[in-house]
Each structure stands twice: as C-alpha cells, then as structure tokens.
Amino acid sequence: MTEPTAKLGFATKLVHAGETDNPLGSVTTPVFDTASFAMPDLAAHDRAVHDMTGVPYYTRGYNPTVHALETKLAAVESAEAALAFNSGMAAITTTLLALASGGGHIVASDELFVATANWLAEDIRALGAGCTFADFTDLAQVDKAIRPDTRVLFFEEFTNPTLRVLDLEALIRLGHARGLAVVVDNTFASPALLRPTEHGADLVVHSATKYLSGHGRVLAGSVAGRADVIERIGELRRRLGTGVTPHNAAGVLDGMKTLELRVDRQSASALTLAALAAEHPATGVVHYPGLPASPGHDIATRLTGGRYGGMFSFTLRHPHRKAAVYNAFEVIIRATSLGDVASLVDSFDSPDLLRISVGIEDPADLIADLTAALDRGV
Numbered sequence: 023m024t025e026p027t028a029k030l031g032f033a034t035k036l037v038h039a040g041e042t043d044n045p046l047g048s049v050t051t052p053v054f055d056t057a058s059f060a061m062p063d064l065a066a067h068d069r070a071v072h073d074m075t076g077v078p079y080y081t082r083g084y085n086p087t088v089h090a091l092e093t094k095l096a097a098v099e100s101a102e103a104a105l106a107f108n109s110g111m112a113a114i115t116t117t118l119l120a121l122a123s124g125g126g127h128i129v130a131s132d133e134l135f136v137a138t139a140n141w142l143a144e145d146i147r148a149l150g151a152g153c154t155f156a157d158f159t160d161l162a163q164v165d166k167a168i169r170p171d172t173r174v175l176f177f178e179e180f181t182n183p184t185l186r187v188l189d190l191e192a193l194i195r196l197g198h199a200r201g202l203a204v205v206v207d208n209t210f211a212s213p214a215l216l217r218p219t220e221h222g223a224d225l226v227v228h229s230a231t232k233y234l235s236g237h238g239r240v241l242a243g244s245v246a247g248r249a250d251v252i253e254r255i256g257e258l259r260r261r262l263g264t265g266v267t268p269h270n271a272a273g274v275l276d277g278m279k280t281l282e283l284r285v286d287r288q289s290a291s292a293l294t295l296a297a298l299a300a301e302h303p304a305t306g307v308v309h310y311p312g313l314p315a316s317p318g319h320d321i322a323t324r325l326t327g328g329r330y331g332g333m334f335s336f337t338l339r340h341p342h343r344k345a346a347v348y349n350a351f352e353v354i355i356r357a358t359s360l361g362d363v364a365s366l367v368d369s370f371d372s373p374d375l376l377r378i379s380v381g382i383e384d385p386a387d388l389i390a391d392l393t394a395a396l397d398r399g400v
C-alpha cells in the first residue's frame with residue numbers, strides 16, 4: 023500500500039500511515055534499536071552531519087522507527103509534520119522552550135496537569151521566559167494577560183483534572199489576532215475525538231503515554247503542526263536529547279492502530295459511569311462534558327460530534343469517606359496515569375476529588391465496581 027493521503031479516513035490512517043514502506047515488506051515497523059548508522063563513505067558522512075534530524079546518522083537526531091511514528095502522528099493530526107518525545111513533559115517543555123526562550127512570554131490556562139503548571143510557574147524564568155496564568159473560560163481575562171512580549175497561548179482543551187472544555191475556536195481566533203502561536207495539549211480528548219490543527223491551532227501536543235499508546239507500557243510525547251515550527255523544535259530536541267526511544271516509538275505505533283476503537287468504547291462506558299456517579303448520593307459535583315448539565319457540554323458536542331472521552335472526575339459529599347471509597351475499588355486499579363485499556367482511579371491534592379480513566383473492560387463490571395466503591399462514601 024502506498025502512503026495514505028489526506029483523502030483516506032481517520033481509522034485507515036491510524037493503521038497504515040508511516041508503515042507502508044518497511045524493509046522486506048515487514049507488515050509491522052521494525053524496531054531499529056541502534057545508536058548510530060554506518061556511513062558508506064565520507065561524502066555520505068558529510069551530508070549527514072549537516073542534516074542530523076533528516077537522515078539515519080545518530081538516533082538522537084533521526085531513527086527510522088521514530089520517523090514512522092512521526093509520519094503516522096502527522097497524518098492522523100492533519101498536520102504538516104510531527105515529532106515524538108520521551109514523555110509528554112519532554113514534548114511540552116521542548117516545544118515551549120523553542121517558542122519562548124530568550125525573553126518570550128507565555129499565557130497559559132490556570133488549570134493544567136500539575137507538572138506542566140509547576141514547570142511554567144517555576145522553571146522557565148531561569149530559561150529566560152515567563153508565564154502568566156489566566157482562566158481560559160473567560161476570553162477577556164486571556165486577552166488582558168497578553169503582553170507585548172507574549173509569544174504563545176497554551177492550554178489543555180479538556181482540562182486535567184476537572185474536565186473544563188475550552189472554546190477552542192474562540193481562543194485560536196484571539197491568539198491569532200494578537201500574533202501568537204496557539205499550542206493545545208489535547209491529551210484528554212485524543213485525536214480520535216478532536217484534532218485542533220483542523221480548527222487552526224498552530225501546534226498540538228500530547229502525552230502519548232496516555233490514549234495514543236493506550237496500554238500503559240511506554241512513556242512518550244508528541245507535537246504536531248506547522249512544518250517550519252516543527253523543524254525548529256526538532257533541532258532543539260536533538261540538542262536536548264528529549265526524543266523518544268525506538269522501542270517506545272514502536273509501542274506508540276502499535277497502540278495508535280486501535281485508538282479509535284478504544285476511545286469509542288471508553289466514551290460510551292464513561293458516559294454511563296459518569297451518569298451513575300451523578301445520581302449517587304455519595305457524590306457532589308461530577309465533571310464530565312458528556313453530561314448535559316456540564317458547563318462544557320455544548321462546546322464539547324460541537325467539537326467532538328457527541329463523544330466525550332473516557333475521563334471523568336467527581337467530588338465526594340463526605341470528604342472523610344474519601345479513603346473508604348478509594349480503597350474499595352476492585353476492578354478499577356488505584357493508579358495514576360490515564361488513557362489505558364485498564365480503568366484507573368486517581369486521587370488529587372484535594373480533600374474530596376477523585377478522577378477515573380475509563381478502560382475497555384465489560385461495562386457491567388465497571389458499573390458494579392463504581393457502585394460498590396461509591397456506596398462506601400455515603
């Protein structure tokens with residue numbers, strides 16, 4: 023099969039993109055577990071050292087397995103180009119450094135994954151950049167936080183952990199009107215639900231550890247978007263050494279093939295479980311954009327066409343029962359991370375908040391497990 027073109031459907035790209043030209047017709051992409059590649063002669067060597075991110079020379083710059091993943095990522099994100107990293111944090115930090123180091127300013131959402139928030143609040147100053155946080159559900163606040171030296175708007179489209187859904191198109195319009203690069207962390211929605219570059223975002227980043235790989239075995243990250251910007255980020259990635267290993271790239275390549283199937287199932291089960299939680303006397307607020315009463319429901323419906331993903335979180339009416347509820351899960355695993363085929367429950371630095379990442383188990387088993395755990399919270 024030749025490389026899928028933009029005409030082919032999303033599921034076809036998930037399976038085939040990047041993996042159509044393998045040696046010996048290998049159906050899966052070989053793992054090129056090597057640090058370096060032999061040079062046939064000095065002329066080839068001299069070409070390679072001038073294009074370290076474009077040809078096989080040294081794996082920190084280029085590796086065929088990683089390149090296959092990047093081709094797949096670009097195709098499924100409807101982006102010109104993509105890069106893979108050794109974690110979501112590596113993708114985020116390398117991308118934002120490339121855009122804002124040397125005196126640049128970032129305006130970021132005030133609800134972000136905690137490590138991203140801490141890095142933006144504490145570490146980037148030492149690197150010559152700065153960040154102001156704003157409530158991205160309020161466009162006027164975002165507008166007010168933009169300064170003459172601002173270069174980037176950065177936000178999670180579905181926020182972690184309370185699943186706020188932001189007005190993607192309005193934020194992109196605002197960012198572009200002020201001359202900024204709009205960078206979206208789309209980890210929670212995944213490209214199966216939403217592809218921000220199709221709405222005009224300049225770059226989309228992911229923790230590929232989550233839905234893209236899908237099986238909780240590898241750490242990885244990605245950025246996709248405009249080719250000229252990706253090239254700059256790729257050069258910085260080579261210098262920093264934040265690229266994904268060939269082994270982990272293969273894990274993401276395999277996982278992505280079933281992304282849409284998994285997310286369809288996870289979205290359906292999450293809607294059932296979130297509705298159950300909303301009716302249960304143990305819970306206070308249930309955060310899930312699929313619930314019609316949720317503040318992000320209308321925007322999410324417009325953007326995702328009625329699938330809302332596998333993530334929901336809830337507060338407990340009786341915070342002193344939090345340990346009893348958390349400790350009671352038997353099928354849903356008490357573990358951090360998300361987007362896994364296994365359902366996971368996680369606790370946060372809050373007296374009453376729990377978050378569930380819904381897996382692909384039998385819905386009846388998940389319903390029974392959540393009900394039994396919530397019954398401990400009454």
Ligand SMILES: Cc1ncc(COP(=O)(O)O)c(C=O)c1O
Pocket residue numbers: 109110111112135138178182207209210228229230231241242243359
């Ligand atoms: C929304 C979001 N972005 C980024 C990350 C960081 O990804 P990683 O753990 O792969 O570095 C996470 C991790 O949980 C996340 O939830």
